């Protein structure tokens with residue numbers, strides 16, 4: 001496309017990378033004059049789901065063309081050119097953003113380039129020019145109010161756009177609070193936004209909500225009779241093309257087409273062998289009361305989820321086993337490096353049994369291994385990109401690309417409701433949609449996955465192109481704090497994962513009464529558990545190697561290997577090893593601290609001077625869920641012995657809070673308060689670093705409040721001084737949080 005409009009872009013600085021697409025070019029390729037551009041910045045997929053819903057709904061319900069974009073893939077500096085381009089071409093464009101906040105008020109990984117560029121522009125003070133003065137925008141920020149920097153990215157973006165002269169077409173911006181009800185917030189925002197959009201585009205269409213069969217699938221499915229092996233995706237994420245695995249010298253390795261040594265990153269994870277895995281809890285259970293409106297509490301799904309061994313129902317109570325896994329992941333020959341405190345991304349896949357179950361419920365078991373592609377449906381105005389890498393088999397799409405384990409959201413119920421002729425089922429879907437409109441919190445009742453819903457509503461027949469193209473979100477990587485130090489073993493990286501399991505109650509479509517118990521497993525921890533269990537079988541690895549074959553319809557990534565990549569974190573030990581550290585990490589919050597302690601042990605064995613190292617750890621009971629107890633005790637003994645032998649040693653103090661050992665609930669913050677004087681001395685006089693890891697909702701806040709209280713009671717500070725102290729500690733990198 002020839003650009004015959006000019007803006008002096010030089011002074012705004014280069015966009016961070018030059019491999020970006022041009023959205024102006026794509027805008028130019030379509031005939032429509034009125035267009036909404038929809039960008040999303042997401043880490044775990046919520047912003048993408050909202051952006052997709054928004055984009056689809058304005059196509060379907062408002063009949064306005066929209067284009068949906070992953071912000072990472074586009075040169076966002078074109079925003080500055082957009083007003084002029086529109087003027088010249090007579091286009092009417094609204095840009096919309098769905099942006100999540102991560103870390104401590106940071107952008108998501110896919111928004112980093114955009115964010116860097118924006119910051120650079122702000123530093124260069126371009127707002128003098130009001131470069132966006134003819135740009136109309138919409139913004140929905142996603143965050144969680146328990147974080148200090150709530151919706152920082154959304155708020156900051158709104159501030160910058162306003163400064164640059166942009167105009168929000170609804171006069172404000174939306175925010176979704178994950179701590180309360182993001183979906184409800186989104187619904188409210190849409191209700192305000194849709195009439196404004198129609199008004200803006202002077203459209204005569206009304207928002208059509210209740211008309212049936214409005215939904216037009218975005219794609220048609222095409223079955224490929226045969227396909228070149230090399231083109232068929234078998235579950236890999238990389239844009240660089242399919243991967244193959246081979247086996248040589250006792251090791252499985254990736255057969256790489258490129259002669260260069262492979263660099264592994266988020267788009268191309270490394271398939272790592274799990275070299276060791278073990279259970280860390282003993283006899284630990286969670287108990288839930290079964291409410292009186294559950295008519296028939298019996299276990300369901302027990303074949304696929306091993307429920308009989310995990311849950312018990314007795315006396316109106318359901319008891320679910322708590323388990324925590326330790327996995328050592330082998331990263332030798334990968335070139336991967338990490339630091340203690342970094343995160344590892346794990347790319348989970350769906351449970352094989354549930355995939356088979358879904359295939360059967362969809363009535364397409366016979367087509368599971370057919371190679372397909374999705375092609376744009378000419379009848380649809382939708383411009384969404386499919387969430388799967390194509391061509392691939394239907395089984396591959398449902399195993400590796402699409403999250404079939406996620407609870408359905410309202411938009412999905414709306415789509416599904418188009419695909420049943422059964423009056424009971426229709427009534428059921430209408431009820432859910434109505435209930436949600438009355439109060440979005442009602443969705444709590446309808447937490448179910450697609451396979452669960454199809455079991456309840458067998459007359460619902462959703463075409464596979466809708467399931468693959470419109471219905472299911474993509475599987476997003478899950479992040480874990482690494483629980484080891486590379487200093488101890490550069491070829492191993494460990495994770496500590498508590499298995500996510502909780503009870504669910506299903507309804508039957510005919511009476512809307514809760515009537516069956518289902519126990520639900522988290523996607524990634526369920527996957528880790530499958531690997532753990534498989535590795536307990538003798539000969540598991542040999543069997544996996546035998547399964548590596550080269551028939552395209554049978555090809556899959558090695559089943560027992562974990563696709564991983566590293567995400568750097570600012571949660572780091574002080575470079576000066578002599579400084580004391582205070583670590584507070586109950587439950588799996590201990591993970592990075594295991595790495596920190598390993599690293600300090602390594603330092604001392606190298607004869608370095610290491611400062612006082614204190615860990616506050618909390619759990620229920622020392623005999624059930626005290627993570628790494630033996631290991632920690634043995635390290636304390638080793639240090640004691642070093643002292644006795646007049647070798648260099650350091651003080652490792654483990655202070656425990658066991659919440660269920662006595663009648664009184666004791667948590668880490670209580671133990672912290674008991675040691676107030678020592679904590680204060682370490683902070684004020686010894687330049688200690690403080691680290692908090694674990695639950696963001698309660699623990700992290702209570703711990704910070706406790707430290708503030710120590711500053712007041714022991715340090716004699718007033719409220720103002722305490723605020724300054726905490727800000728100062730954060731600024732100087734002496735107060736770190738890794739919370740979720």
Ligand SMILES: Cc1cc2nc3c(=O)[nH]c(=O)nc-3n(C[C@H](O)[C@H](O)[C@H](O)COP(=O)(O)O)c2cc1C
Nearest residue numbers: 042043044045046047102103105143144147150151
């Ligand atoms: C590790 C982590 C850090 C987070 N940091 C923040 C934050 O600083 N501010 C905020 O408002 N929300 C924060 N959140 C909450 C997310 O923004 C929120 O859950 C959002 O809905 C996620 O959207 P996504 O699925 O599109 O990534 C954080 C969440 C996690 C897991």
